[in-house]
Amino acid sequence: MSGSAHHTDAHSPVIRARRIGIDTYQEPVVFMRADCHVCRSEGFQVQARVRVSCRGKSVIATLNVVTESLLPIDDAGLSEAAWRELSAKDGDALEFAHPEPLESFSSVRRKIYGLELGAGEYQAIVRDIAAGRYSGLELAAFVTACAGDRVSLNEIVALTRAMATAGSTLTWPRHPVVDKHCIGGLPGNRTTPIVVAIAAAAGLTMPKTSSRAITSPAGTADAMETLAPVALDLTAMRRVVEKEGGCVVWGGAMDLSPADDILIRVERPLDFDSDGQLVASVLSKKLAAGSTHVVIDVPVGATAKVRSPGAAKVLIEKLAFVGSAVGIEIRAVQTDGTEPVGRGVGPALEARDLVAVLKGDRSAPADLRDRALRLAAEVLRLGRKTVGDGISEATRYLDSGEAWRKFQAICEAQGGMRTPPMAPFRKDFTAPVAARVQAIDNRKLARVAKLAGAPTSPAAGLELHARTGERVERGQPLFTLHAQTSGEMAYAAAYADGHGAPFQLEPL
Amino acid sequence: MSGSAHHTDAHSPVIRARRIGIDTYQEPVVFMRADCHVCRSEGFQVQARVRVSCRGKSVIATLNVVTESLLPIDDAGLSEAAWRELSAKDGDALEFAHPEPLESFSSVRRKIYGLELGAGEYQAIVRDIAAGRYSGLELAAFVTACAGDRVSLNEIVALTRAMATAGSTLTWPRHPVVDKHCIGGLPGNRTTPIVVAIAAAAGLTMPKTSSRAITSPAGTADAMETLAPVALDLTAMRRVVEKEGGCVVWGGAMDLSPADDILIRVERPLDFDSDGQLVASVLSKKLAAGSTHVVIDVPVGATAKVRSPGAAKVLIEKLAFVGSAVGIEIRAVQTDGTEPVGRGVGPALEARDLVAVLKGDRSAPADLRDRALRLAAEVLRLGRKTVGDGISEATRYLDSGEAWRKFQAICEAQGGMRTPPMAPFRKDFTAPVAARVQAIDNRKLARVAKLAGAPTSPAAGLELHARTGERVERGQPLFTLHAQTSGEMAYAAAYADGHGAPFQLEPL
Numbered sequence A, B: 001m002s003g004s005a006h007h008t009d010a011h012s013p014v015i016r017a018r019r020i021g022i023d024t025y026q027e028p029v030v031f032m033r034a035d036c037h038v039c040r041s042e043g044f045q046v047q048a049r050v051r052v053s054c055r056g057k058s059v060i061a062t063l064n065v066v067t068e069s070l071l072p073i074d075d076a077g078l079s080e081a082a083w084r085e086l087s088a089k090d091g092d093a094l095e096f097a098h099p100e101p102l103e104s105f106s107s108v109r110r111k112i113y114g115l116e117l118g119a120g121e122y123q124a125i126v127r128d129i130a131a132g133r134y135s136g137l138e139l140a141a142f143v144t145a146c147a148g149d150r151v152s153l154n155e156i157v158a159l160t161r162a163m164a165t166a167g168s169t170l171t172w173p174r175h176p177v178v179d180k181h182c183i184g185g186l187p188g189n190r191t192t193p194i195v196v197a198i199a200a201a202a203g204l205t206m207p208k209t210s211s212r213a214i215t216s217p218a219g220t221a222d223a224m225e226t227l228a229p230v231a232l233d234l235t236a237m238r239r240v241v242e243k244e245g246g247c248v249v250w251g252g253a254m255d256l257s258p259a260d261d262i263l264i265r266v267e268r269p270l271d272f273d274s275d276g277q278l279v280a281s282v283l284s285k286k287l288a289a290g291s292t293h294v295v296i297d298v299p300v301g302a303t304a305k306v307r308s309p310g311a312a313k314v315l316i317e318k319l320a321f322v323g324s325a326v327g328i329e330i331r332a333v334q335t336d337g338t339e340p341v342g343r344g345v346g347p348a349l350e351a352r353d354l355v356a357v358l359k360g361d362r363s364a365p366a367d368l369r370d371r372a373l374r375l376a377a378e379v380l381r382l383g384r385k386t387v388g389d390g391i392s393e394a395t396r397y398l399d400s401g402e403a404w405r406k407f408q409a410i411c412e413a414q415g416g417m418r419t420p421p422m423a424p425f426r427k428d429f430t431a432p433v434a435a436r437v438q439a440i441d442n443r444k445l446a447r448v449a450k451l452a453g454a455p456t457s458p459a460a461g462l463e464l465h466a467r468t469g470e471r472v473e474r475g476q477p478l479f480t481l482h483a484q485t486s487g488e489m490a491y492a493a494a495y496a497d498g499h500g501a502p503f504q505l506e507p508l
Helices: A037-042 A080-086 A105-112 A119-130 A136-146 A153-165 A192-201 A220-225 A234-244 A258-270 A275-288 A309-326 A347-359 A366-382 A391-399 A402-413 A442-451 A486-497 B037-042 B080-086 B105-112 B119-130 B136-146 B153-165 B192-201 B220-225 B234-244 B258-270 B275-288 B309-326 B347-359 B366-382 B391-399 B402-414 B442-451 B486-497
Strands: A015-019 A029-033 A049-054 A057-066 A075-078 A093-097 A178-182 A206-210 A246-250 A293-300 A329-336 A425-430 A435-440 A461-464 A477-483 A503-507 B015-019 B029-033 B049-054 B057-066 B075-078 B093-097 B178-182 B206-210 B246-250 B293-300 B329-336 B425-430 B435-440 B461-464 B477-483 B503-507
Touching: A015 A080, A029 A037, A029 A080, A037 A093, A037 B442, A037 B486, A049 A080, A057 A080, A075 A080, A105 A119, A105 A136, A119 A136, A119 A153, A119 A258, A136 A258, A136 A275, A136 B136, A136 B258, A153 A258, A153 A275, A153 A309, A178 A192, A178 A206, A178 A275, A178 A366, A192 A206, A192 A220, A192 A246, A192 A347, A192 A366, A192 A391, A192 A402, A206 A220, A206 A234, A220 A246, A220 A347, A234 A246, A234 A402, A246 A402, A258 A275, A258 B136, A275 A293, A275 A309, A293 A309, A293 A366, A309 A329, A329 A366, A347 A366, A347 A402, A347 A461, A366 A391, A391 A402, A425 A486, A442 A461, A442 A486, A442 B037, A477 A486, A486 B037, B015 B080, B029 B037, B029 B080, B037 B093, B049 B080, B057 B080, B075 B080, B105 B119, B105 B136, B119 B136, B119 B153, B119 B258, B136 B258, B136 B275, B153 B258, B153 B275, B153 B309, B178 B192, B178 B206, B178 B275, B178 B366, B192 B206, B192 B220, B192 B246, B192 B347, B192 B366, B192 B391, B192 B402, B206 B220, B206 B234, B220 B246, B220 B347, B234 B246, B234 B402, B246 B402, B258 B275, B275 B293, B275 B309, B293 B309, B293 B366, B309 B329, B329 B366, B347 B366, B347 B402, B347 B461, B366 B391, B391 B402, B425 B486, B442 B461, B442 B486, B477 B486
Parallel strands: A015 A075, A029 A057, A178 A293, A206 A246, A293 A329, B015 B075, B029 B057, B178 B293, B206 B246, B293 B329
Antiparallel strands: A015 A093, A029 A075, A049 A057, A049 A093, A425 A477, A435 A503, A461 A477, B015 B093, B029 B075, B049 B057, B049 B093, B425 B477, B435 B503, B461 B477
16 A cells, blocks of 8 residues: 555646745735646645645645636646745745644634633644634634634633744843733824833833834834834844833834734724734733733724723723733723824824924924823833822923933934935815814825825825814815825825815814 | 715826636635735725726625736736626726625624524625625634524524525426435435436426536536536426426526525535534525425435434434425435445446446446435325335336336436446556455545546546455455546556555455
8 A cells, every 4th residue: 555645646747836926915825727637636626725845845825726827737826925935936846735634723613612712722723823724714713703702701811822922922131011002093193102212211111012004004113114213123122122221113023923913814804893802912912022011092982993981991801801811910091082193194294293292392292292191101100110190200201301312312222313204295285165174084084195105105194284173264274295206196185185085174 | 075086086097907817716806916006095905805896897806915926017907706797808997996884794793792683684694695795704704603503493594595585596387396415425326316217207396406526526417417418507497397307407507595605615615514504505505496395315424424313313303494494395314424325436437327227237236226215215205106105116116117218308308318428448456465345435535536537527437346344355356447548547546556545455
């Protein structure tokens, strides 16, 4: 019964690798002809999971079937993720096999049947997810099985620990290690660099990793990058934190809770409200980053992620329970989630706002300053750097210029402070009549900023000159559009002039 | 606030359609550059759902992101399904928008939260699924939410009705309209044409629609096609049934319960054991086909779909309850699911087996004959064509030649009877020593038959000469491999000679 495996048999034609140029994000996909000998003999169907091997490396990929117009019968196209993981070269001989069964998925089936899973089961599931062994469909099944309050608090703890330990974990020589996080974004809500500057000025350790924009016109890392380099590796980040006590760097390359990024890719399109996944997502990143004390900003509003004070209360209780179980002290704060914050929307424009607050400019947006002070006060209380409510200490660090000097020092340590770029193309949009601003549509606001080029063009975005409830005269500017090219300006302006106008005006 | 939508604005470059040659089965997919103006401005990310419009037609597609090596920035590639539904031509101008919210998915969210859904909700969900509005991830979430005994019997009834009415429904002037179905396939278990011939000979109406192979070496439609045309349209099928009382045609083009085909595409890779979906799948097809009395063959065995008599009992009770609620009388029969049935595996070889049974050849496989008689007897009882257990009547129709004459007449009515093709390449595999057959591996058996070319090459497959428990002498043939080309023969033989040998022998 010995003999060669069929795929190495002399009679079977060799299937060769081809980089096909399709980016399926983290999911490796292989594109093959349904009539090729491998699909026929192995019985591989559309969406089958296939083990693809190439010169000693192997990856589990999802099969997409192609017609003869795309690929010859003896070629297999590889998605960017599969290409990367196999280190393949065009023309490499590939081998194919049925993948070994995904053992941890039997735990997902148990969860589907309503059973409580143990810590070991969550570890196995998360390890397989982080290794890319789950297909999109399997991820959707796992996320669904855990949604709808079907995971107990103990299960959220197990899931959080499993996610944190599936990637890199940071440790810091000092204690406490403070952090802050905002649940669901508000346009312009760029408090983080201000909070870091105040906390570090007060002597706390705050090694902040931030994300780039996923669907918004700017993430914290995008805004910070207009002020200093943010793509630091772990060694460089440590050096900054040792020297200055804090940093604001991009966390994307640090492999913190990598399963989280993969799960988010499925949760976003499904749009589930699952407290369990949300808590595990936030706290696994913090646990992996070595944080011991975390302030969580929970904006509450009709169009925010958390829609009511009651829902916020339930979520905050879960965050506190799980945080305590994994050794993180949590202080969660409900904030107003109905309005954009600050004046600028877009990386450089948001950076200008936060610098104005740090410098104490009289024109600095007061709402951004107030929110940053409130969150910084909670960080100081949590880090035992105040005996009161923290507001007066936080205000003192800001108003004395200590926070601004600390922020400049952090930027220098990260590689050198920069001046945010200014867009060459600017256009004012004015009120056609005297009116009261009835509402500002956050979604349209974000759309206009992205049409103008944000966040890819860092100077692009818009500046708000009026807010909800304010009275504007005829011809008074409502907002200024910023763009780096005339084409983007024309494109965004056409949308803002048309049905995409973000301001709703009530003529007086 | 009037104005042109941005995607028709003069400043935005036009995105043009390109047929990209990727077959994603029923799911429409659009392939675009992440840096194209549409993705940037609309904020479309990988896996986003996008409404794509082309000259008045529109479709909701899933976005895959491509690099510049595959497509220029102003081109959008369309999968085969999207191309078909849009009736697109190369170079057509496309428009893109966020799709309207998928209202019925809020019912899926309610189901995820454990609530019981009403008939109207299942109708809306199934209508959207049949219309292709659910992405793969959304389908996986729905299937998961319904798995694990989370749907009540009343919900299975509602789902069954919704699935049946989402496509075409057939009505027949005569009553009863009998049918049979087998849950999970066994290699060679080709009883259907024999049962149809006996039932029609007895005067019953049995308009049988069958499927082609999905993962097996032959489906009933594939085997039947070697004896007569099976790709009949509804009018032609009606003519056959009116004239002869029965038919065996391919149901794939008849749009019976189209949501079922879409759900199966997701259920198969997830491999869920969900009685609810199984019952709705089987009975929605029967309800849509206009069947009133259905015999269901439930093979039970360790490697069969139903693994224990207890599980079979639970499933049969659900089938009976739901059948009764939707007006179908069900008789479910547990049968042996441990062994392949008959001698041939592959379309033509299975056709030869069933013709041998119908003709009463002394060499006809007794196991196939016995199973067909048992199921035909149940059909006769259900159709009130016997006062006893039905076995003697069924046997009489078979042994008298009436069933064989009826089968020939059905084949003629379907377009003319054919002789199944014989493969030009045949090779015997013999026992290397005197031995007892300990087991036959159904999975390897199917693999060898598919390597030889089945079901695409109708004459390909294999013939079994020994069965489990039998004693074989040295040099005695175990099976004969059939192939239509020397390449396929060499390829299948290499596998069968190697670790793919389907016979497990115990030397004596």
